[in-house]
């Protein structure tokens with residue numbers, strides 16, 4: 001099948017479809033133009049509630065931290081206390097308590113350094129912190145899923161430019177991981193192999209969608225990508241969780257994350273916004289042999305630093321649609337340097 005015409009692609013990881021319309025990439029843009037983020041931030045901002053030594057909105061004061069810094073979110077979306085669950089009143093009006101915990105993880109004391117600008121050691125410390133927080137939260141009886149994520153840039157809703165991530169832990173397995181649990185289990189049942197092990201094998205063989213890879217993980221624009229420059233990072237070894245990674249895997253994964261985010265910044269020579277999140281197996285005490293640890297990067301920008309993709313009419317009502325093909329996006333990201341444009 002030629003892929004120059006409108007076609008739909010199956011997302012093997014969610015069981016959903018995406019419409020690809022390659023010919024539409026040339027259409028003129030008269031829509032919203034985004035404001036560029038400021039190029040130069042101070043290394044310390046006295047008004048920032050995440051900088052070392054500063055007061056937070058909740059009244060607490062940050063210590064003079066020197067590495068990653070973790071605290072309970074002052075405005076947490078989830079709280080550990082919850083009323084006992086009661087049976088639903090009807091099939092139409094269902095609700096359930098959702099006990100959980102939300103934490104904020106500042107990457108470093110530096111107000112101005114994002115992931116690609118941090119040293120290899122500093123990114124390893126961030127990963128080690130995600131791993132330690134995951135282990136700590138997963139140890140609680142009422143926690144069954146731990147979601148680590150970063151919203152980078154005002155366009156992704158980041159409320160503070162100080163580079164930070166979040167970890168939300170909850171009692172229920174979340175919507176997106178629940179879909180991936182079903183597809184991975186169904187693939188294993190049908191083919192007797194792991195979906196993502198097979199997928200990474202096929203992608204590294206063809207290389208058309210691979211952006212960059214090392215001995216530990218592969219970064220690629222997935223065949224079924226929805227966002228223009230979406231990237232999927234898959235561990236080479238079949239592991240279920242961050243807490244299963246060895247020290248050398250943490251180091252390799254840190255290196256790969258730095259490369260991906262550096263290429264993102266180099267794409268339009270600006271601090272590139274995205275949401276990044278890890279998808280580990282649930283932590284409800286059951287074994288999940290079919291689960292394969294991976295991370296998603298969902299960046300909103302489309303054709304320049306100021307034109308973003310909107311998820312609107314067709315996306316909201318029907319299905320996601322994209323213009324630039326995943327192969328074109330991968331080629332562009334692959335052609336970029338691993339040296340950050342501000343460090344040249």
Ligand SMILES: [Zn+2]
Pocket residue numbers: 044045048049050051052110111162
């Ligand atoms: Zn700050």
Ligand SMILES: [Zn+2]
Pocket residue numbers: 194195196197198237238239291292
């Ligand atoms: Zn696997």
Ligand SMILES: [Zn+2]
Pocket residue numbers: 013180279294296
């Ligand atoms: Zn996933």
